[in-house]
Amino acid sequence: MTHTSGRRGFCGLKVCSHANGSHEIEECRAKRCRIQWKRCNVAPDCAGVELRICKTCPNHPGAGPSHWEHGSNKIVARNYMIEDLEDKKSRKPQKSTQSNPADAKPTKSKSPLPKTETMSTNSGLKGDCATCRHVMNIHQKSKCAARRCRFNWLRCTVPGDCNGVYYRVCKQCPNHPAAWPEGWEATSNQDPDENKEQLLDDEEPEPEKTPQKNKAPQKRSNTYETPRPDVVRMNHPRKPHPSTDIQVDRHRQIPTAYKTKSDSRPSLQLCNHHPNTMDLARQFEESPSGEIIKCIDMHTTGEPTRIIYSGFPALNGTLLEQRDQAKSQYDHIRKRIMLEPRGHYDMYGAIIIPETELVQSGEAHIGTLFTHNGGFSTMCGHATIALGRFLVDTHDLTTFPKRNELKPDLVAREVDVNIHAPCGLVRVVVPTTADGRKSDPSRSVRFLSTPAYCAATDLEIPIPRELTWPELGDRTSLRLDVSYGGAFYALVDIRELGFQTGLREFSLEAVTVAVKRLKRHLVTLPHVIEALQHPEESRLSFLYSVMVVDHEIGSKPDGVDGAETGLCFFAEDQIDRSPTGSCVAARVALAHAKGTRKQGQKWAYNSIVTNHFDTGAFVSSLVDEDVKIEGPNTKTGRNGVTVLVEGKAYYTGTMTFFVEQGDFTSESGFTLNSCT
Numbered sequence: 001m002t003h004t005s006g007r008r009g010f011c012g013l014k015v016c017s018h019a020n021g022s023h024e025i026e027e028c029r030a031k032r033c034r035i036q037w038k039r040c041n042v043a044p045d046c047a048g049v050e051l052r053i054c055k056t057c058p059n060h061p062g063a064g065p066s067h068w069e070h071g072s073n074k075i076v077a078r079n080y081m082i083e084d085l086e087d088k089k090s091r092k093p094q095k096s097t098q099s100n101p102a103d104a105k106p107t108k109s110k111s112p113l114p115k116t117e118t119m120s121t122n123s124g125l126k127g128d129c130a131t132c133r134h135v136m137n138i139h140q141k142s143k144c145a146a147r148r149c150r151f152n153w154l155r156c157t158v159p160g161d162c163n164g165v166y167y168r169v170c171k172q173c174p175n176h177p178a179a180w181p182e183g184w185e186a187t188s189n190q191d192p193d194e195n196k197e198q199l200l201d202d203e204e205p206e207p208e209k210t211p212q213k214n215k216a217p218q219k220r221s222n223t224y225e226t227p228r229p230d231v232v233r234m235n236h237p238r239k240p241h242p243s244t245d246i247q248v249d250r251h252r253q254i255p256t257a258y259k260t261k262s263d264s265r266p267s268l269q270l271c272n273h274h275p276n277t278m279d280l281a282r283q284f285e286e287s288p289s290g291e292i293i294k295c296i297d298m299h300t301t302g303e304p305t306r307i308i309y310s311g312f313p314a315l316n317g318t319l320l321e322q323r324d325q326a327k328s329q330y331d332h333i334r335k336r337i338m339l340e341p342r343g344h345y346d347m348y349g350a351i352i353i354p355e356t357e358l359v360q361s362g363e364a365h366i367g368t369l370f371t372h373n374g375g376f377s378t379m380c381g382h383a384t385i386a387l388g389r390f391l392v393d394t395h396d397l398t399t400f401p402k403r404n405e406l407k408p409d410l411v412a413r414e415v416d417v418n419i420h421a422p423c424g425l426v427r428v429v430v431p432t433t434a435d436g437r438k439s440d441p442s443r444s445v446r447f448l449s450t451p452a453y454c455a456a457t458d459l460e461i462p463i464p465r466e467l468t469w470p471e472l473g474d475r476t477s478l479r480l481d482v483s484y485g486g487a488f489y490a491l492v493d494i495r496e497l498g499f500q501t502g503l504r505e506f507s508l509e510a511v512t513v514a515v516k517r518l519k520r521h522l523v524t525l526p527h528v529i530e531a532l533q534h535p536e537e538s539r540l541s542f543l544y545s546v547m548v549v550d551h552e553i554g555s556k557p558d559g560v561d562g563a564e565t566g567l568c569f570f571a572e573d574q575i576d577r578s579p580t581g582s583c584v585a586a587r588v589a590l591a592h593a594k595g596t597r598k599q600g601q602k603w604a605y606n607s608i609v610t611n612h613f614d615t616g617a618f619v620s621s622l623v624d625e626d627v628k629i630e631g632p633n634t635k636t637g638r639n640g641v642t643v644l645v646e647g648k649a650y651y652t653g654t655m656t657f658f659v660e661q662g663d664f665t666s667e668s669g670f671t672l673n674s675c676t
């Protein structure tokens with residue numbers, strides 16, 4: 001555009017403060033959304049907010065003007081409504097000539113802090129802030145509320161959304177973010193979750209600097225008063241170690257080293273939108289090549305869940321139709337995210353689907369599609385556990401439009417999240433912090449399975465000579481069961497496969513050979529195919545996995561009645577590191593059908609990883625043993641059960657994926673095997 005959009009006045013954001021005439025304005029393309037987008041185009045690197053999107057548009061980022069989505073070199077989606085900004089018109093415009101925010105004088109404008117936190121513009125802190133460059137005098141300081149933590153938080157109070165760093169927290173505080181000063185989390189208009197600004201370890205603990213008469217001025221060692229020109233040392237009571245302590249480049253805020261001790265996790269997180277963020281990362285985040293896919297990675301007892309929250313193409317129809325569409329039109333994108341070089345053979349993913357028929361009817365808060373190395377699955381317990389935490393922790397309404405409909409139970413400190421999975425509605429209960437705004441990783445997430453049922457027991461499987469494996473010896477057949485827990489599992493005892501030492505001691509390679517052959521053979525057998533017919537939905541009617549079971553071993557947490565172990569081969573011979581939540585439901589249904597499990601009994605299900613670490617078993621209980629499953633694919637219906645499954649998941653990182661022009665190798669992902 002030309003620099004004359006016709007708007008008058010100046011941008012209300014201090015970090016921008018350009019004339020509104022130089023802002024490009026476009027209407028959001030989302031259906032019925034009339035709110036506008038605003039973008040500053042004064043300079044290629046305007047430190048302000050380049051692109052804004054209304055809070056209310058559920059379809060972002062698909063709703064952005066198309067040429068911006070794909071052609072702009074500045075795409076920053078933030079939850080600003082243009083109206084919010086126009087409200088600030090009355091504010092005196094900042095001088096557009098002011099190039100260094102450090103020159104800013106504190107003004108009497110409305111503070112972004114809640115009333116109780118409002119400070120005078122004179123905090124008594126001296127010097128300049130090494131991070132945002134404002135005078136320290138206009139920074140608010142507050143003690144960390146974490147137990148035994150004596151460090152301080154620091155927040156810039158310059159009006160007009162200081163684009164600098166708002167909060168800092170000391171490295172030592174293990175309880176962050178629960179340790180936020182009271183009131184900030186709930187009422188601050190700079191939601192820390194949304195902005196993910198830098199969290200820096202703070203200054204040495206020291207008394208508040210409000211000047212007090214009759215008190216001798218305290219000598220303080222303040223890095224900000226005597227800064228080195230290029231590097232700011234994070235103040236610590238002890239001398240920093242050059243190779244293990246974080247140092248931050250004063251100007252670009254790149255950590256030069258992370259602490260390596262396990263109890264000293266990196267406390268510095270770089271802000272995606274901050275102009276000082278690492279230039280290359282920023283450039284890639286806003287890459288003009290389009291198709292940027294954003295993910296948060298988690299794991300559940302070692303099994304990854306790559307949560308794809310932005311960038312997967314928009315899908316239409318019911319959730320199963322969206323799954324069909326993803327399979328037929330966007331499988332190359334699934335491969336790009338799951339397979340090499342961005343993923344690996346055993347990667348697993350969950351795509352966030354904000355709109356489904358159950359979301360529309362109000363039964364579900366959100367939908368999801370599960371993905372793996374071979375396609376799109378119908379249910380996944382380990383990813384459900386991870387998703388539960390993610391959905392509570394995000395407050396981004398673009399990702400999770402119904403986030404505000406979650407109603408935390410502040411007494412029990414947990415919240416219900418209903419997830420629409422392809423197999424049906426999965427009810428998840430997520431433990432939370434006291435204020436209900438964050439998940440509590442120290443307690444297990446639990447979910448109620450969709451109706452699970454035993455499909456067939458003791459099926460005789462002939463093994464032809466050409467398919468046999470050494471451990472099977474002279475035997476020409478084996479027996480196994482088929483059970484459903486959101487997906488179909490063939491359950492076979494490890495000793496039935498010929499591995500007499502069970503899952504305590506076995507060759508993974510040898511078991512893999514046996515299971516690969518068995519699985520390919522099973523799907524050719526009419527009596528197995530018959531067992532795989534789901535009463536309600538033919539798109540659920542396929543063999544997802546072979547689960548190899550050892551009933552004799554398993555890590556046993558306190559309070560359970562028994563434990564067992566499983567080794568799950570699913571999709572294209574992918575091996576689950578977790579105890580396979582959906583199969584836990586199938587196994588409980590099977591045990592119930594065989595008369596070996598009663599309502600009220602708790603059972604621990606392990607994988608070889610949970611046994612190895614002696615932690616992380618999924619704990620199950622049978623909550624309803626009288627569930628009728630009916631549908632067009634059965635004359636008689638099926639008797640099913642509902643199973644409660646509990647487990648823990650943790651975050652591991654965040655990802656921004658894209659494909660560089662000309663990069664044909666990574667465009668659709670690959671497996672090493674497919675190259676041989």
Ligand SMILES: O=C(O)[C@H]1NCC[C@@H]1O
Nearest residue numbers: 379380381382580581582
């Ligand atoms: O926990 C589960 O149910 C899943 N884990 C990978 C394979 C299954 O879908």
